[in-house]
Amino acid sequence: MPPGLKDVAARAGVSIKTVSNVVNGYVHVAPGTRARVQEAIDALGYRPNAAARQLRGGRSGVIALALPELQMPYFAELAGFIVQAAERHAWTVLIDQTDGQVERERNLVSGLRRHAIDGLIFSPLALAGGDLARGEAGTPMVLLGERVWHGPADHVAIDNTAAAGDAVRHLAGLGRRRIAAIGAQAQSSAITAHQRLAGYRAALSECGLPYDASLVVAVDSFRRADGAAAMAALLDRADPPDAVFCFNDLLALGAIRTLLDRGVAVPDEVAVMGFDDIEDGRFSSPTLSTVSPDTARIARLAVDLLAERLGEDPAEAAAPRELKVKHTLMLRESTLGR
Amino acid sequence: MPPGLKDVAARAGVSIKTVSNVVNGYVHVAPGTRARVQEAIDALGYRPNAAARQLRGGRSGVIALALPELQMPYFAELAGFIVQAAERHAWTVLIDQTDGQVERERNLVSGLRRHAIDGLIFSPLALAGGDLARGEAGTPMVLLGERVWHGPADHVAIDNTAAAGDAVRHLAGLGRRRIAAIGAQAQSSAITAHQRLAGYRAALSECGLPYDASLVVAVDSFRRADGAAAMAALLDRADPPDAVFCFNDLLALGAIRTLLDRGVAVPDEVAVMGFDDIEDGRFSSPTLSTVSPDTARIARLAVDLLAERLGEDPAEAAAPRELKVKHTLMLRESTLGR
DNA sequence: CTGAAAGCGCTAACAC
DNA sequence: GTGTTAGCGCTTTCAG
Numbered sequence: 001m002p003p004g005l006k007d008v009a010a011r012a013g014v015s016i017k018t019v020s021n022v023v024n025g026y027v028h029v030a031p032g033t034r035a036r037v038q039e040a041i042d043a044l045g046y047r048p049n050a051a052a053r054q055l056r057g058g059r060s061g062v063i064a065l066a067l068p069e070l071q072m073p074y075f076a077e078l079a080g081f082i083v084q085a086a087e088r089h090a091w092t093v094l095i096d097q098t099d100g101q102v103e104r105e106r107n108l109v110s111g112l113r114r115h116a117i118d119g120l121i122f123s124p125l126a127l128a129g130g131d132l133a134r135g136e137a138g139t140p141m142v143l144l145g146e147r148v149w150h151g152p153a154d155h156v157a158i159d160n161t162a163a164a165g166d167a168v169r170h171l172a173g174l175g176r177r178r179i180a181a182i183g184a185q186a187q188s189s190a191i192t193a194h195q196r197l198a199g200y201r202a203a204l205s206e207c208g209l210p211y212d213a214s215l216v217v218a219v220d221s222f223r224r225a226d227g228a229a230a231m232a233a234l235l236d237r238a239d240p241p242d243a244v245f246c247f248n249d250l251l252a253l254g255a256i257r258t259l260l261d262r263g264v265a266v267p268d269e270v271a272v273m274g275f276d277d278i279e280d281g282r283f284s285s286p287t288l289s290t291v292s293p294d295t296a297r298i299a300r301l302a303v304d305l306l307a308e309r310l311g312e313d314p315a316e317a318a319a320p321r322e323l324k325v326k327h328t329l330m331l332r333e334s335t336l337g338r
Numbered sequence: 339m340p341p342g343l344k345d346v347a348a349r350a351g352v353s354i355k356t357v358s359n360v361v362n363g364y365v366h367v368a369p370g371t372r373a374r375v376q377e378a379i380d381a382l383g384y385r386p387n388a389a390a391r392q393l394r395g396g397r398s399g400v401i402a403l404a405l406p407e408l409q410m411p412y413f414a415e416l417a418g419f420i421v422q423a424a425e426r427h428a429w430t431v432l433i434d435q436t437d438g439q440v441e442r443e444r445n446l447v448s449g450l451r452r453h454a455i456d457g458l459i460f461s462p463l464a465l466a467g468g469d470l471a472r473g474e475a476g477t478p479m480v481l482l483g484e485r486v487w488h489g490p491a492d493h494v495a496i497d498n499t500a501a502a503g504d505a506v507r508h509l510a511g512l513g514r515r516r517i518a519a520i521g522a523q524a525q526s527s528a529i530t531a532h533q534r535l536a537g538y539r540a541a542l543s544e545c546g547l548p549y550d551a552s553l554v555v556a557v558d559s560f561r562r563a564d565g566a567a568a569m570a571a572l573l574d575r576a577d578p579p580d581a582v583f584c585f586n587d588l589l590a591l592g593a594i595r596t597l598l599d600r601g602v603a604v605p606d607e608v609a610v611m612g613f614d615d616i617e618d619g620r621f622s623s624p625t626l627s628t629v630s631p632d633t634a635r636i637a638r639l640a641v642d643l644l645a646e647r648l649g650e651d652p653a654e655a656a657a658p659r660e661l662k663v664k665h666t667l668m669l670r671e672s673t674l675g676r
Numbered sequence: 677c678t679g680a681a682a683g684c685g686c687t688a689a690c691a692c
Numbered sequence: 693g694t695g696t697t698a699g700c701g702c703t704t705t706c707a708g
Binding site: 002047049050051052054055060061062069070071073076077079080083084087090092093094095096097111113114115116138224225228253254256257260279280282283284285 | 340385387388389390392393398399400407408409411414415417418421422425428430431432433434435449451452453454476562563566591592594595598617618620621622623
């Protein structure tokens with residue numbers, strides 16, 4: 001049985017309140033008393049009981065981060081940055097993996113969680129906006145990605161459509177004319193894929209290039225293997241593309257692998273762009289040109305938004321806010337050559 | 339103010355205990371009563387208060403996972419597997435990043451945490467065994483990696499020394515004679531690096547190859563950039579190696595990048611082995627030969643060990659257990675060629 | 677099968 | 693400056 005406040009109080013010969021004061025760094029404690037209490041604390045190895053504190057005070061000091069899967073480098077990097085940012089607010093981060101399943105995402109958002117959290121940062125994959133109109137009761141949430149959600153949630157995102165457009169314009173600027181896209185998704189709920197596809201189409205027409213639906217390859221998930229398979233399908237065509245825009249870096253890395261396997265030169269014969277700017281792409285061969293979303297900044301903003309919400313009077317809460325984060329193009333060997 | 343048990347009780351016209359029974363799935367509740375209570379629960383949107391539950395029952399349903407950094411793919415993959423395994427026990431996982439700093443690792447282990455957890459899975463990097471003799475009071479811990487810890491902690495690990503030896507023997511079996519090592523560490527606390535180095539040396543002598551200290555390159559951390567720099571140093575020598583064993587995959591991928599940059603053929607001129615078998619290595623060019631530790635199994639075992647500890651009577655706790663997990667060699671292009 | 681009441685460890689009024 | 697006391701929301705004896 002771990003020692004409680006009253007054990008410490010007994011040993012120090014003071015009241016429980018005085019111990020509490022010392023523990024919480026209250027100012028008005030006589031130095032002698034403080035010392036005696038501290039001694040007792042150390043001797044007994046006293047640690048405040050987090051559950052009791054929370055029951056009383058209402059806050060757990062824990063925020064949840066819900067994301068599809070830590071195994072995907074982009075989300076792992078994001079999670080790392082979130083944990084770092086949370087530290088500055090003395091928060092600990094709890095991880096919920098949704099595997100991109102609608103059901104699990106729904107549960108999270110509707111507050112069906114077993115554990116007390118002060119806030120939620122949510123990176124949805126499959127979340128259909130409509131059926132989730134009623135937000136989680138009480139706990140503030142910030143959404144990563146475009147606003148597909150019509151509850152009282154803040155969100156921070158880059159402009160996916162514009163970013164995808166930039167990538168395609170870069171490819172077109174290189175003189176590429178048959179630009180394929182890898183990463184379309186069947187389910188209409190895959191908002192990210194839809195936005196990137198929209199950007200791709202917009203940029204194409206803007207550059208005076210025809211839209212050829214057969215150059216758009218759908219994938220089941222955004223993994224290397226999917227990218228590799230999609231690229232193989234593209235190469236099997238009579239008229240293969242001279243460039244590919246992949247909706248994330250993993251797809252691009254998989255595509256490059258297929259290209260090199262088949263002896264196709266990158267970028268000479270086929271240029272490749274990715275999206276996310278994960279570490280892998282900076283050391284792959286060839287290094288990967290990609291859209292860089294400044295993930296560290298996204299993480300910091302998300303955590304800070306949560307902090308603001310927790311600081312404000314719930315009665316006069318500000319309206320949901322949307323923060324746009326700038327993206328940049330990282331141009332490397334997979335489009336520029338060496 | 340969220341509704342409590344008593345609100346539900348009032349609405350259903352029963353006592354607080356009956357509601358509690360329904361919530362906890364007690365058997366002996368009259369069907370009619372149950373229905374009425376359930377109706378009230380739904381109407382009010384009642385959710386049990388986790389803090390109060392824990393205060394009463396003692397368990398939080400949360401385990402902590404302490405690791406150096408989610409940004410490193412191996413740890414991200416590990417974390418993903420741990421979260422998955424924890425789900426099967428209805429646990430949520432809370433992440434603590436130590437950045438490999440001794441101070442932070444020490445704090446974690448000595449129980450200086452703000453949040454209530456039922457157990458801890460700890461992947462130490464810099465932890466010096468000696469100064470940490472007294473384990474965390476109460477909460478069970480399982481250590482990932484060799485036993486450098488002399489408190490009451492279980493641990494699960496692969497045999498690093500043997501695994502490193504296997505890697506080097508593979509290289510020697512290919513006819514390589516000047517086998518370098520990248521990943522030695524200055525601090526004596528870096529146990530993993532030491533074990534892999536020991537395996538390297540043992541295998542070398544076993545194969546009748548001389549040990550040349552100048553072929554062992556130390557690094558600050560196990561990142562791609564470090565591997566790239568180390569490889570560059572190796573290539574600048576008068577007599578560069580014909581093979582490199584890197585202490586993890588990131589170092590290996592960095593090394594390969596340098597090799598290709600300099601026009602050195604892999605594996606023809608220099609063969610490269612890594613360690614960890616992260617996803618990246620399966621799609622890199624060339625694909626990476628590596629030691630595969632079966633991370634999913636490690637994660638599952640770690641969580642199950644924790645579960646056992648939590649299930650047992652603390653009075654008659656079993657002695658600390660050590661679980662060895664088998665490793666395998668994944669041989670790919672970076673040593674075998676295409 | 678259901679109700680009443682005690683108390684988990686802590687904090688915050690409020691006395692002294 | 694320090695002590696007393698009343699709950700936070702829940703589970704759990706113990707009665708009925």
